[in-house]
Amino acid sequence: MTDTDEKASSGKKIIMHSFGDPEPVLDGRSMFEYEFCPMYQNHYEYPYDIDAVAKLYHATSHHTSALITKRNVLVSLYKPHPKLSRKAFISLVINLLVFDNAYVQVVRNRLGGILELRPKLARNTRKSIKGDGYYHVDYRQGAAIEYNEQIIHLYNPDINQEIYGVPDYLSSVNAITLNEAATLFRRRYYKNGAHAGYILHVSDPLSTQKDVDDLEDAVRESKGAGNFKNLFMYTPNGKPDGVKVIPLAEVAAKDEFANIKIASRDDTLAGHRVPPQLMGVVPNNAGGFGDTKKAAEVFYYHEILTLQNMLLDINDQVGEEIISFNEYELTKSQE
Numbered sequence: 001m002t003d004t005d006e007k008a009s010s011g012k013k014i015i016m017h018s019f020g021d022p023e024p025v026l027d028g029r030s031m032f033e034y035e036f037c038p039m040y041q042n043h044y045e046y047p048y049d050i051d052a053v054a055k056l057y058h059a060t061s062h063h064t065s066a067l068i069t070k071r072n073v074l075v076s077l078y079k080p081h082p083k084l085s086r087k088a089f090i091s092l093v094i095n096l097l098v099f100d101n102a103y104v105q106v107v108r109n110r111l112g113g114i115l116e117l118r119p120k121l122a123r124n125t126r127k128s129i130k131g132d133g134y135y136h137v138d139y140r141q142g143a144a145i146e147y148n149e150q151i152i153h154l155y156n157p158d159i160n161q162e163i164y165g166v167p168d169y170l171s172s173v174n175a176i177t178l179n180e181a182a183t184l185f186r187r188r189y190y191k192n193g194a195h196a197g198y199i200l201h202v203s204d205p206l207s208t209q210k211d212v213d214d215l216e217d218a219v220r221e222s223k224g225a226g227n228f229k230n231l232f233m234y235t236p237n238g239k240p241d242g243v244k245v246i247p248l249a250e251v252a253a254k255d256e257f258a259n260i261k262i263a264s265r266d267d268t269l270a271g272h273r274v275p276p277q278l279m280g281v282v283p284n285n286a287g288g289f290g291d292t293k294k295a296a297e298v299f300y301y302h303e304i305l306t307l308q309n310m311l312l313d314i315n316d317q318v319g320e321e322i323i324s325f326n327e328y329e330l331t332k333s334q335e
Contacts, residue, residue, distance in 0.1 A: 037163045043126035043135045043144055044163050050123055057098055060179045062265045065279045066272035067097050073304050077325040084117040084322050092119040096154055100165035106150040106318055114318055127163050152317050172271025179264035186257050275299055300328050
């Protein structure tokens with residue numbers, strides 16, 4: 001709250017109060033500003049804020065839906081194996097899509113045979129500074145614990161370091177957070193009674209300072225969670241029309257919401273490279289998005305097939321075919 005008190009010629013105060021404080025936002029640059037992997041104790045940290053990326057997963061419907069679309073296509077084509085169940089495969093895929101880092105613990109028997117491939121959470125796994133080992137890290141439980149079994153690490157190479165992968169969609173993080181901010185703004189807009197900011201100007205002198213304080217409290221308590229800067233100004237011995245409510249920014253609040261949502265949605269989907277028609281997005285024009293089947297075929301060859309080949313690398317590292325996929329129905333030859 002900002003208070004500005006000036007004494008008027010009558011000896012009474014001119015009181016001005018503004019309601020509504022600035023709120024912190026998630027800056028996209030802060031997520032990947034490191035450009036290297038900091039060393040902490042016996043392991044490397046990620047070159048981006050992995051906790052912020054995890055929270056970003058549920059930030060907007062378009063961001064989440066783009067990741068889930070890729071996950072669902074991969075899971076629908078996967079052939080379950082006794083050593084890697086469908087549920088375990090889902091965990092492996094979602095970690096790879098969200099963090100661009102996926103880890104698989106190879107559990108072997110005493111003779112060296114594979115008993116199970118056990119996916120590990122990327123959020124709690126770190127690369128060892130020495131050798132090819134990996135650590136389970138949970139700062140709430142204390143020191144990091146080194147894995148004794150073989151850990152397979154899947155990731156895409158980065159241009160700044162060669163230890164971890166960095167999600168490609170981080171280039172769209174500002175669009176994702178803008179979309180989230182626009183939605184929260186509109187929620188508060190309606191929660192506040194669909195009322196924009198205003199100046200409550202009281203120039204008629206009130207009898208006591210208590211009357212001024214009571215009016216100030218009534219204005220403050222009548223508002224919900226803050227969207228708008230509201231100003232209460234008290235100038236005693238003023239002119240006629242002693243109490244005025246001057247609205248602010250009403251038109252801007254109504255007109256920009258849809259445009260911001262559409263622009264940020266398009267930027268988000270461009271970062272994920274997912275056709276909007278595969279996610280149930282309603283087109284804004286009469287022409288629509290084009291042939292859905294053709295879009296699905298291009299999406300498969302450009303995105304899904306690349307992810308499949310990346311996952312099939314696990315077979316080469318364990319020396320056994322555990323991961324395999326069915327053929328994509330839309331790409332089968334029709335003669």
